[in-house]
Amino acid sequence: MAPSIGVPQNARSRRTREALLEAARTLIEEDGFDVMTLDAVARRAGVSPRALYLHFPSRSELLTALYRRLGESEDLSVSLAKVWNREDAVSALEEWAHHIARSHPRILAISRAIERARSTDEDAAALWQLTMRNWLTSCRRLADWLDAEHQLAAPWTPKTAADMLWTLMSWDVTERLTVDRRWSRKAYGTHLAAMLKATFVPAGPAAT
Known part of the structure; x- marks a missing residue:
């Protein structure tokens, strides 16, 4: 996916870009x-196709700009x-669960729409693949951290x-959990943290 152009400095242009x-998100x-x-985005925003x-x-x-804006507007980087x-x-693992509970419900609708479209739309597929790569990179960083501190339970690598x-x-x-079972974000984070700790962290004292 090509990188998006920079954010314009002119106030009117910034407003148009945000609109x-x-x-697009709506x-x-x-x-x-x-x-x-x-064309649909231009009509919805009330601007001309040329302005878009x-x-x-x-x-x-x-789409690339929208992906980046989601991270900024929903404070995903702050949460992460x-x-x-x-x-x-271990405390990072628990915080990871709370990060997911804080951030994922807020971007669920748009993420589900992109997920459904990825098999037929190449732009959606590219955006999906980028998201999955980012997820896996963070997960591996966390797993490596657990392993380095001898806090990764067997049989996990x-x-x-x-x-x-x-x-x-x-x-x-x-x-x-949050839509069908109507869990609150707090309950989601608390129970996910407990499950992750019970699954990945050794029950006894850490190995030396």
Whole structure:
């Protein structure tokens, strides 16, 4: 996916850009990924197609910018930083669970729409693959940290632990617990943290 153009310095241009990104997000969340054409985004934002193309020459660039905006507007990087700022791997694992509970419900609708469209839309597929790579990188970092501190229970290896952590981030899990079963984010984080600790951390004293 091509990198998006920079954020414009002109206040009016910034407002137009934000309106376009908000329109794209709303279209995806309300009507699905297939309807999010550049023309539809322009109409929803109330701007001309020419104005849209000045900011986003392609649908791919618009989606890349929207992906980055989600991280900024929902403070995903701030939430994730709380994981890496922990002093030890076990508390980082627990904070990881709370990070998922804080962040995933807020971006569930748009993420589900992109997931459904990835088999038929190349831009959606590229965005999905980027997200999955980022997830797996973070999961491996956490698993390596546990292993380095001798806090990774048998039979897990850093690779298998990372794979399982990545799988447990599934949008299915988030949707079923927070939407279908109506768990609060606090309950989601608390129970996920307990499960992760019981699964990946040795029950007895740490190995030396």
